[in-house]
Amino acid sequence: MKSSIKNRETSLFMWNRRIQIALNEQKAKDRYRQRQRCVTQDCTHSIRVDHQVYMNFSSNDYLGLAHHPKMIEAAELGAKRFGVGSGGSPHVTGYSEPLAMLEEKLANWLGYDAAIVYPSGFTANQAAIKLLIARNDVMIADRLSHASLLEAAMFSPGRLYRFKHNDIASLESYLEKGAELSEESGQLVITEGIFSMDGDHAPLDQIAKVTQKAEALLMVDDAHGIGICGEQGRGSCDHYGIKPDILVVTFGKAFGCSGAALLLSKEFAQYFVQFSKPLIYSTAIPPMQAAILLQAMEIIQSQEGDIRRQTLARNIAYFRAEMTKVLTTLSQKPQMNNMDESLSNISYQLPYLLESHSPIQPLVIGEDQAALDISANLRTKGIWVSAIRPPTVPPKTARLRMTITADHTVEMIDALVTALESAILENMDQVL
Numbered sequence: 001m002k003s004s005i006k007n008r009e010t011s012l013f014m015w016n017r018r019i020q021i022a023l024n025e026q027k028a029k030d031r032y033r034q035r036q037r038c039v040t041q042d043c044t045h046s047i048r049v050d051h052q053v054y055m056n057f058s059s060n061d062y063l064g065l066a067h068h069p070k071m072i073e074a075a076e077l078g079a080k081r082f083g084v085g086s087g088g089s090p091h092v093t094g095y096s097e098p099l100a101m102l103e104e105k106l107a108n109w110l111g112y113d114a115a116i117v118y119p120s121g122f123t124a125n126q127a128a129i130k131l132l133i134a135r136n137d138v139m140i141a142d143r144l145s146h147a148s149l150l151e152a153a154m155f156s157p158g159r160l161y162r163f164k165h166n167d168i169a170s171l172e173s174y175l176e177k178g179a180e181l182s183e184e185s186g187q188l189v190i191t192e193g194i195f196s197m198d199g200d201h202a203p204l205d206q207i208a209k210v211t212q213k214a215e216a217l218l219m220v221d222d223a224h225g226i227g228i229c230g231e232q233g234r235g236s237c238d239h240y241g242i243k244p245d246i247l248v249v250t251f252g253k254a255f256g257c258s259g260a261a262l263l264l265s266k267e268f269a270q271y272f273v274q275f276s277k278p279l280i281y282s283t284a285i286p287p288m289q290a291a292i293l294l295q296a297m298e299i300i301q302s303q304e305g306d307i308r309r310q311t312l313a314r315n316i317a318y319f320r321a322e323m324t325k326v327l328t329t330l331s332q333k334p335q336m337n338n339m340d341e342s343l344s345n346i347s348y349q350l351p352y353l354l355e356s357h358s359p360i361q362p363l364v365i366g367e368d369q370a371a372l373d374i375s376a377n378l379r380t381k382g383i384w385v386s387a388i389r390p391p392t393v394p395p396k397t398a399r400l401r402m403t404i405t406a407d408h409t410v411e412m413i414d415a416l417v418t419a420l421e422s423a424i425l426e427n428m429d430q431v432l
Helices: 002-028 069-082 097-110 121-132 147-154 168-180 204-213 236-240 266-275 287-301 303-331 368-380 410-426
Strands: 038-040 046-049 052-056 114-118 138-142 159-163 187-192 217-221 246-250 260-264 360-366 386-388 398-403
Touching (some): 114 121, 121 147, 121 246, 159 168, 187 204, 368 398, 368 410
Parallel strands (some): 138 159
Antiparallel strands (some): 038 046, 246 260, 386 398
């Protein structure tokens, strides 16, 4: 018995030591993450943390639907009629009437045979790659694809290639390797509609063209495009006039809720229903949630949805114009003209705004600690903006990831731009 206790203590010591080393390394790299307990207000554009209210420029609720009166009413009615849980897997008792209706309406709206709803976008992406990829198959993914896609690809039995971001020539070079595959092997091209950290669009029309020519499958994760672009908010694929073999849409952004769906052909859908373990062995989303999402889809497709998208586009354009003026002024400061020689070869002068016309507006700062300090400085001015650091983004590109929504006003955007200019000036030494 004593020997058993001693062995367990030795084992726990090993685990604790390993964990502590990893945590210490994370802190040394200025990458230690801390969760903040946030209390959202009655609107998208403000948030309360530690008894202080901030203007929120980190929300993915792009259309401002999370607090929409009709969404709240749908939640209340759904809870009263169906309760707050599904009670089981969709293969047991969880395939509720609202869930079935949601899948049917999603498929009709987006032009597919079928839709299959998963609890989250992360789960949906992993489920698709896990089920489709067999040994000797090849995945060719944009190197800036979301972690859920790349992690699933890396742990799948197939081979993963990562083409240069939005680079068609790089994609084609990997697709050419398809000639070496056996008849039982396939290729899957993976990309996003709008990239979550850079905010730029993938050239989906060109990607679809070369993928089709190579007789490969195309999978597009349109988490950040669905609801905000395309006719009636149908997303990036509609905007570019393509129909990928697998379309992933998520409900945690423009839909103002949570969950995700795969859009598929009839044959693919049958395959997933039979063999997708994350679907078979997960509790289905509550019917109340499906009812909320049905309401969100109705708003997105309506005239109100068009107005919200137009407001969002104006807000994005206004922010970029005003922030560009500030960065131009900052570049003329004496401090910026005396940059360290080690930075003289970079393609952009820090800080710089990435080329994005989506709600995601990244301001690249460079060093991790500088991004953290500017984010903290903004909080003293009543602005909530998150600092994003490696490995989420490439080294030396730590950034402020700002998100503009339809609920923001011109006055709020002006306050953000003014606060950013002040915070950058107050932390100029670190930026440089």
